[in-house]
Amino acid sequence: MNTEPLLNALRQLVGAAHVLTHDDPAADLSAWEQDWRKRQHGRALAVVRPGSTAEVAAVVKACAAAGVGIVPQGGNTGLVVGGVPDHSGTQVVLSLQRLNTIRAIDAANLTLTAEAGCVLQTVQEAAEGAGFLFPLSLAAEGSCTIGGNLAVNAGGTQVVRYGNTRDLCLGLEVVTAQGEVWQGLSGLRKDNTGYDLRHLFVGSEGTLGIITAATLKLYPKPAAQLTAWAAVPSLDAAVALLGLAHQHLGAGLTGFEVMGQFALGLVNTHFAHLRVPLWQESPFCVLLENSDHESEHHARAQFERLLEAALDGGCVTDAVVAESLAQARQLWHIRESIPLAQAEEGLNIKHDISVPISRIPEFVAHTDALLAAAIPGVRLVNFGHLGDGNLHYNVQAPAGMDAASFLRQHEEQVNTLVYDAVTRFNGSISAEHGVGSLKVDTLPRYKSAVALDLMVRIKRALDPDNRLNPGRVVALDRP
Secondary structure, three states: OOOHHHHHHHHHHHOHHHEEOOOOOOOOOHHHHEOOOOOOEOOOOEEEOOOOHHHHHHHHHHHHHHOOOEEEEOOOOOOOOOOOOOOOOOOEEEEOOOOOOEEEEEOOOOEEEEEOOOEHHHHHHHHHHOOEEOOOOOOOOOOOEHHHHHHHOOOOOOHHHHOOHHHHEEEEEEEEOOOOEEEEOOOOOOOOOOOOHHHHHOOOOOOOEEEEEEEEEOEEOOOEEEEEEEEEOOHHHHHHHHHHHHHHHHHHEEEEEEEEHHHHHHHHHHOHHHOOOOHHHOOEEEEEEEEEOOOHHHHHHHHHHHHHHHHHHOOOOEEEEOOOHHHHHHHHHHHHOHHHHHHHHOOEEOOEEEOOHHHHHHHHHHHHHHHHHHOOOOEEEEEEEHHHOEEEEEEEOOOOOOHHHHHHHHHHHHHHHHHHHHHHOOOEOOOOOOOOOOOOOOHHHHOOHHHHHHHHHHHHHHOOOOOEOOOOOOOOOOO
């Protein structure tokens, strides 16, 4: 296939400086061709960086006319290999990073409209500068983009109060597979004029359309935010503590994270300067956040009553409450350092799963035992958002075993064992990271045939030529 006419057309549309190819010796495409975890290194026909929604639409039309697949990409921080090209060298990576403008803040409507390439931290700071809170919070917030967050319906640490990214979105601007632009940025909280297209595109991982902008919910800034770190004797105790936290804090409970002893031990080993509290005395620790709209005094009194009840009830053995914002950030930094510490320990098998909160202790006990019997000495890095039932149930090689060999020998076995257990406990094999290409072939085993058929029909209706992020979420034969 002669691709030069397409490449020339793309240069005309967005400017030659924004069409990167391997033919240019000065161009390094590796940042766009390799996923964050280095699980896959593809090869793109070109990386195209449009600077406006109109340019995105024009690029899509040009690629459609040439019969070329498009891989939309934001910050390339995804964990399921959903935003990098395959190895064919025939796909165009459409980077949205130049679409990085905060278009508007409507204080009366409590909304912010941002382009898809805005880094999440930029959105947070823009909201804060206007006196509001945008509550989506992730470890990758300094590099992930709002378009990518929407594309995978990202979760994060405050889902227990504010919901996933889907719940924070009131409107979208989307380029369709045909290069048309759907303007849906109204910011309305009530609009019952037919199907909710916004919810269709959120979480679709760029397979149905390309999100170019979004209208997002803002919230009043809390008068105080307090953080506590508690040692708990078991996961059952952590679930009991969660119940007490809902009872005592109500809507003020904005974060509830659980961390296993081995996970915290990895942080202690690889980032000793962080000084992990209480981890050696207890099999699990919990990180709680209380956002109060009255005062810091009120928030602290609530925390004290909660922890007193938890200590009396035996679901907490010890606890510390951060005395300053710096201390609170330090505690959250420990939690966010677990994935980095795990990477320092070596290659691992990651699972982003959800299970009904009431069944998490039983799920973990059951699955831990199965893995220990199947692979003696296996180490489990168990942590996550207990407040919304989402665990990062990760598996590390036995001590002394080569990590790469462990993955080659056991990854399929471990995934099957864990996902079968998730299904047994009525859970999901992907809670907040999406499907991408990493789980696309696994999904049919754990998703109902009816649901998959509906997903395939939607994909074929909106993208009949399978040009948008082919091979992701649902597996269709390429045309």
